[in-house]
Amino acid sequence: MSSALKIMLLILVLLSLHTLSLASSHQHHPLDPLTRSEFTLVRTIVQKSYPRSIHNLTFQYVGLDEPDKPRVLAWLSNPASKPPPRRAFVITRLSKKSHEIVVDLSTRLIVSDVVYDGYGYPLLTSDEQIAAITLPQTYEPFIESVKKRGLNLSDVVCSTFTVGWFGEVKISARVLKLLCFYTDHGTVNLYVRPVEGITLVVDLDEMKIVEYYDRFRVPVPKAEGTEYRASKMKPPFGPHLNGAAFLQPDGPGFNIDGHTVSWANWVFHVGYDVRAGPIISTASIYDLDKQTHRRVLYRGFISELFVPYMDPTEEWYYKTFFDSGEFGFGQSAVSLEPFADCPSNAEFLDAYYAGADGLPVKISNAFCIFERYAGNIMWRHTELEIPNEVIREVRPEVTLVVRMVATVGNYDYILDWEFKPSGSIKFGVGLTGVLEVKGVTYTHADHIKEDVYGTLLADNTIGVYHDHFLTYYLDLDVDGEPNSFIKKKLEKIQVIDPHSSPRKSYWTTVSETAKTESDARVQLGLMQSELTVVNTNKKTKLGNDVGYRLIPGSASHPLLSYDDYPQIRGAFTNNDVWVTPYNKSEKWAGGLYVDQSHGDDTLATWSLRNRDIENKDIVLWYTIGFHHVPCQEDFPVMPTLSAGFELRPTNFFESNPVLKTKAPKHVDWSNCSTTTHP
Amino acid sequence: MSSALKIMLLILVLLSLHTLSLASSHQHHPLDPLTRSEFTLVRTIVQKSYPRSIHNLTFQYVGLDEPDKPRVLAWLSNPASKPPPRRAFVITRLSKKSHEIVVDLSTRLIVSDVVYDGYGYPLLTSDEQIAAITLPQTYEPFIESVKKRGLNLSDVVCSTFTVGWFGEVKISARVLKLLCFYTDHGTVNLYVRPVEGITLVVDLDEMKIVEYYDRFRVPVPKAEGTEYRASKMKPPFGPHLNGAAFLQPDGPGFNIDGHTVSWANWVFHVGYDVRAGPIISTASIYDLDKQTHRRVLYRGFISELFVPYMDPTEEWYYKTFFDSGEFGFGQSAVSLEPFADCPSNAEFLDAYYAGADGLPVKISNAFCIFERYAGNIMWRHTELEIPNEVIREVRPEVTLVVRMVATVGNYDYILDWEFKPSGSIKFGVGLTGVLEVKGVTYTHADHIKEDVYGTLLADNTIGVYHDHFLTYYLDLDVDGEPNSFIKKKLEKIQVIDPHSSPRKSYWTTVSETAKTESDARVQLGLMQSELTVVNTNKKTKLGNDVGYRLIPGSASHPLLSYDDYPQIRGAFTNNDVWVTPYNKSEKWAGGLYVDQSHGDDTLATWSLRNRDIENKDIVLWYTIGFHHVPCQEDFPVMPTLSAGFELRPTNFFESNPVLKTKAPKHVDWSNCSTTTHP
Known part of the structure; x- marks a missing residue:
């Protein structure tokens, strides 16, 4: 040698x-x-x-x-x-x-x-999407179409749209569609300026245009009114909001060691995945009474986000996106802006994923973690009935928020995990960003005589009806793995004997333990019940099952037919709640390969096996849905629409776990000088 | 002279x-x-x-x-x-x-x-309740009962309970019941230590005990574990929460002139009533585009709060309270604690009501008003598809909160009105305080073989099942008085011709204008619709009806029989939504005289007239409900359980009303010294 x-x-x-x-x-x-x-x-x-x-x-x-x-x-x-x-x-x-x-x-x-060798394709990479959108610029038929419309080629920007599956038996190529938008007059809000009528189909494995359609022309919506950058807008500005400064003299109350966060009584792990985005794992809460940490959640993340649009026409019917499995919530994470996306007391974490070439790509400030002092009350009581004494005890609320924002093309999803010292975990979803709109000839609602599948938001601009269904994977391990799903049904009892009570009715709870998966399928709505995940092997001293209960958000069910292709692929939204036995391979509610999937590997198909789930390691799947009827306020960028749900301890603790929390010190200033930044 | x-x-x-x-x-x-x-x-x-x-x-x-x-x-x-x-x-x-x-x-x-000369009695005064609870101390049979139980008379504290109505035809006297509680060992959490078996009936007009029952004895729940005063608790304390300081270098962004509050784009009036508590009136929002204030809400308040308990037994069946009409939400307002009930940037307002003698009684700091900087995002978008440009625009959310807390005996209700610059009004309700519990012989759940109508929360202590239904009166005047209630139903459309679309289904909206009151009764649940109050006389430039929509909270319907007496009195909760034509005299959903009412003057009876409501001055009534299955965490004082709903502009503005809001300045410190207060 x-x-x-x-x-x-x-x-x-x-x-x-x-x-x-x-x-x-x-x-x-x-x-x-x-x-x-x-x-x-x-x-x-x-x-x-x-x-x-x-x-x-x-x-x-x-x-x-x-x-x-x-x-x-x-x-x-x-x-x-x-x-x-x-x-x-x-x-x-x-x-x-x-x-x-x-x-x-x-x-x-x-x-x-x-x-x-099954149906469907993996996550699309950012790189191949970027490659695909450059193809039209040199594609002669497209250049011709643009010219015919009197548009400037250099002001045309294309974007990628997954094609779905509509019953084709033959395995189709790995394609996506391109639709294009106009950005003349230096406008950047491309999504609200569609160049309708043109569709390009790109084979991603070949990276070339394989189909091309130029079907019709409608006016491109005008540039005016589409701007959202403060630097480009003209007065008057408003409404005016005063600035505020926030100081924690003892620093933040949380500690980040690697990916493990400790705060108040909580310890949990903040992970990241290019597909799922944020993953919270091994969350435990310290029990002051038992003087030990107790397990709550093994792993939780957004498993899929199904976004079907409600326009059945040739140009739009296929828009039935699976934002997580097709585009990647993690890949879509954007850098958060200090003092704006997160308050001044936030700390930030970066994230890395592999680009198409396998090399790591960094997303700076992909997460922020901050203590929220929202002015809420953790608990309080004023007691006036004790003679000669006024008792008032109040504990202000402080919570810890872990936030990521995923911008999937036009939409911005604000994803919050909020931990409360009382043991609750609150899940917040905020929808903002830009709507997906359709170009039309109309400029006034009175002229519209047909179904245009949406709301007229601006001249020549329809905001198309659509849904958002976010399906959460929640592997609760309440005091250990063997858990059961119990529906505490609230049932009306009629008083039969009028002599037994002056009342004619009341309600009581009837607990139903789900033996198998089919017992655990729940469509929320008029049914009144408490949905709990309990550990029947552990009891409180008083003999109650220790557990957590789901406090759902406002119910929004899918409205598509069960046999419609998008709904077959999105069948995991057919129920609001599912429970499955833990299975390492069952992570993605829409299947591992969602792009062009046939719906044969979804939560709905796994669950057909109807496995035992009583006193097993179980996973709770909960879908929070939004039906979105766009309105003019959503244009040209949407004020955040928020929703959420909560997991709340129920007989998990022997008593109020924040009873002995002292109110955080309040802080006064002296000799402060502040500087403001515009 | x-x-x-x-x-x-x-x-x-x-x-x-x-x-x-x-x-x-x-x-x-x-x-x-x-x-x-x-x-x-x-x-x-x-x-x-x-x-x-x-x-x-x-x-x-x-x-x-x-x-x-x-x-x-x-x-x-x-x-x-x-x-x-x-x-x-x-x-x-x-x-x-x-x-x-x-x-x-x-x-x-x-x-x-x-x-x-009708049924029912007016609001109870605090003074007569205080007078009533002193009566037992000198009432011989009561003294005897206390002695027999081995209890100290001076440690017994009684409290007042309205008696309801259970079908009696004869007009009964104006009575209330007293139940008593034990406070030995210096305990103050009386509600969790009931002296069961004893009921006293007091004639309020005579101010004397008119009936007395001592039916049975069960152990008084023990003192241990009932304390909630930090000053009386022993270590270990926890969880620990860090303090924070909050400074607005330009001061608060709102102005209070008398009872009129101006903030950002909002102007509204904060009123107070001994019965309703907070009343928000003449709320208008400045429209930057039209350069004028536009009317939204003429008057809004909580009209009634119905709290039926679910124990049909002799000692409990009558507990079906109407907290607003019987006890007065305003009369129950408590002084708010700076830095705890409200953040450091809050301003406070006092309230006055008339005592039983007619003289004004002051409640200091009955309201607080503060800007909330909760770390939320008003709107945002990151745009990565414009070549060679990364665009990120984020506007942090600031809102204005008006808060009152009503402590009706054991329960503390946190009532928030939150105004958003985007035009939304959010209504928050927080439940905290102390549960109403029943003394029993049980000390372990396994020993319970009958229905005890609640959860075992501590030795000898059952937290009884109950509901809370808060009915809001919302006299919306969207751009003026003549408004209409339109249900935009989301309806599934089946695609009949398979050649017309590869899709089999989609949904669209079908607008139904409520002509009369019966058209406007809504039970939320599986029905998917947008509920809007619109002014059909005013249109956007694009021709859409200007309006506001109701975003309801999670639905909780009453479970009592419609023909049960408490539900007849609380029939205004039979629907989640009602719309009535404005009528100055129809303010109190449970009637003007609720105490011992017969349910003949409720929203449900007025609405039987089925009046025209299309293009009229209309009032929207919305009920937010909670079914409360108590759990051990609720003992001895409950962590706040929160819920809420939202009124949100929909085609009220021509476009996003906060598009041109500048992010508030963020503020840095230098040379700060702070002092902390425990």
């Missing part, structure tokens, strides 16, 4: 040691997302096994291959013990095939590599 | 002038609540007309006699014009009769005085 070669080898060994040490220094928790260096390592290992295809192989999904739950729990109970093997799950495209590859990061070996 | 007499007369004239000027100097707005001096004046005038009964006459209700709406609107459009006559509406008890008296404050004349 030449000494040059020896030196080369030594450098390689050192380099790899360095990479390893980087990886392990970040590996605080077995559920930590893959690190920057781990992504690089995965890429190296995968590319090494396809040496002749390095330039054709694309990384569609790279994420943590979730370690087996017992191994994670074992590590948690003894963090000094050997962590579970660190593995990555990869989906690549190569030669028009999807490969599922599991990479072991310690041994640097490929554990498995199988070609997927 | 002697000079002494002349001087006396002069003094009287000066005194009365002084009183008048005091009254008029506060009389900024015709809907201002009665002032301190006006209460005194009302008392003087009423007592003068009953010279021989001054000491027997009690003031059960004194409030503003609401001026005619056209007069108020005329004054609003020209505040320099003569305001409508200032009048008080008074209900007195005298010789076992309820008198309805209208007093004109300018002429100092009684305009009308009629004796009410």
Whole structure:
């Protein structure tokens, strides 16, 4: 061996040691997302096994291959013990095939590599979408269409739309559609200025335009009134809002160690996945009474977001998006703006995902974490009935918020996890951003005599009706894995014997334990019941089952026919609540391959097995829905529409867990000088 | 005339002038609540007309006699014009009769005085309740019962409970029941320590005990674990929450002139009534586009709060309270604690009501008003599709909250009105305080084999199932009085011709205008629709009806039989939504006289007339409900359970009304020294 070669080898060994040490220094928790260096390592290992295809192989999904739950729990109970093997799950495209590859990061070996031959395609990468939208600029028929419309090619911007599935039996190519928008006069709000009539179909594996349609022309909605950048707007401005400053003299009350957050009585792990976005894991709450942390949630994330539009016409019918499985909530995370997206006391975390070439891509400030002092009251009581004494005890509320914003093209989804010292976890969803609109000839509602499938929002602009269904995966482990789903039904009791009571009726609770999955399917609405996940093996001292209950948001059910293709693919929204036995492979409510899926791998199909769920490790799936009838206020950018739900302890604690919380100190200023920033 | 007499007369004239000027100097707005001096004046005038009964006459209700709406609107459009006559509406008890008296404050004349001869009794005064609860202390049979139980008489505290109506045909006396509680060992959480078995009935007009029952004995729940005062609790304390300081360098962004609050684009009036509590009136929002204030809400308040308990047994069946009409939400308002009930940037308002003797009683800090900086996002968008440009525009949310807390005995209701610059009004309700519990022999759930109508919360302590239904009166005047109620039903359309679309279904909206009251009755649940109040006489430039829509909270319907007496009295909760034509006399959903009412003067009975409501001045009634299944966490004091709903503009504005809002300045510190207060 030449000494040059020896030196080369030594450098390689050192380099790899360095990479390893980087990886392990970040590996605080077995559920930590893959690190920057781990992504690089995965890429190296995968590319090494396809040496002749390095330039054709694309990384569609790279994420943590979730370690087996017992191994994670074992590590948690003894963090000094050997962590579970660190593995990555990869989906690549190569030669028009999807490969599922599991990479072991310690041994640097490929554990498995199988070609997927079912329906559907993996997550779209940002890179291939960017590549696709540049294709029209050099596509002659498109250039011609633009010219015919009297538009400037350089002001036309195209965007990508997944095509769905509508009963085709033959496996179709991995295609997406492009629709284009106009940005003349320096406008940037492209989504509200559609160039209607033109549809391009791009084969992503070939990266070329395979179909082209120019069907009709309607006016492009005007530039005027579409601006939303403060720097480009003219007075008058308003309404005026006063600035405020916020100071925590003792600093923030939370601590972030790697991805583990400790705050008040909570400890939990904030993960990230290119598909799911935020993942909260191993959340436990300290019980002052029992002087120990108690487990609440093993893992929770938004499993899918189904967004069907309600226009059945040729140009729009296919718009039935699965934002998580097609576009990736994590991939769509945007950098949060300090003092605006999050308050001044927020701390930020970056996120990394693998680009199509496998190299890590950084999203700065993808998460923020902050204590919320919203002026709410945690609990209070004024007692005036004790003679000669006025008692007033009030504890102001402080909560901890973990936030990510996913901007999927036009829409911005604000995703909040809010932890309360009382044991509640509140899930907030905010919808803002820009509507998807359709260009029409109309400029006044009175002229519209047909169904235009939406609301006239501006001249030539229809905001099309649509839904948003966010399906949460909530693997609750209330005081341990074996949990049961109990519906406490509120039932009216008629008083039969008029002598027994002057009342004719009252209600009581009738508990129904769901034995199998079918027992646990719930459509919320007029049914009055408390939905609880309890651990029947653990009781309070008084003998009540320890549990958490779901406080749902306002119910919005899907309105599509069950046999309609989009609804078959989105069948996981047919019920508001489902419960399944824990199964590591059942993570994605719409299936692992959602793009062009046939709906054969959804929560609804898994659940047909009707498995036992009583006193098992179970997963609660809850869908929060919005029917969106757009209104003029939503134009040209929407004021946030918020909704949410809550998981709340119910007989989990022996008594009020915040009874002995002291009100946080309040702080006065003296000798303060402040500077303001516009 | 002697000079002494002349001087006396002069003094009287000066005194009365002084009183008048005091009254008029506060009389900024015709809907201002009665002032301190006006209460005194009302008392003087009423007592003068009953010279021989001054000491027997009690003031059960004194409030503003609401001026005619056209007069108020005329004054609003020209505040320099003569305001409508200032009048008080008074209900007195005298010789076992309820008198309805209208007093004109300018002429100092009684305009009308009629004796009410229907069912039901007026608001209970605090004074008569305080008088009633002292009666048992000297009532021999009671003293004997206490002694037999081995309890200390001086540690027994009684409380008042309205008796309801259960089909009795004969008009019963004006009575209430007393139940008693134990407070030995210096405990103050009386409600969780009931002395079961003893019921006293007090005739309020006679102010004496008229019936007495000692039926059975069960152990008084123990003192241990009932404490909620921080000063009396022992370590360990927790969870720990860090303090925070909040500074608005430019001061608060709102202005309070009398009772009129101006903030951002909103102007509204904060009133107070001894029965309703907070009343928000004449709320208008500035339209930047039209450069004018536009009317939204003429008057809104909580009309009634129905709280039926679900225990049909002798000791509990009658507990079906109407907290507003029986006890008075305003009378139950408590002084808010700065830095705890409201944040440091809050401003406070006092409230006055008339005591039983007619003299004004002050509630300091009954309201707080503050800007909420909760870390939310008003709107945002990140745009990544414009070549070579990253656009990010974010506007943080600031809202204005008006808060009152009503403590009706054990329960504390946090009532928030939240105004958003985007035009939304959010209504928040927080339930906290102490549960109403029943003493039982049980100390473990396993021993319970019968229905105990609640949850075992502590040894010998059942938290009884109950509901809370808050019915809001919302006199919306969207761009003027003539409004219509339109249900935009979301209806599924089946695609009949498979060649017309690859889709099989979609939904569209079908608008149904409610012609009469019966068309407007809505039970929320599985029905998918947008409920809007629109002004069909005003259109946007694009031709859409200007309106506001109701975004309801989670639906909770009454479960009692419609023919059960409490539900007949609470029949206004039979629908979640009602719409009535505006009628000045239809304010109280449960009737003007709710105590022992027979349900013949409720929203449900008025609405039987099925009046026209299309393009009329209409009132929207919305009920937000809670079914409360108590849990151990609710003991000994409940963490706040929150719910709410929203009124949101829909095609009210031509476009997003906060598009041109600049982000409030953010503020940095330098050279700050702070002091903290425990």
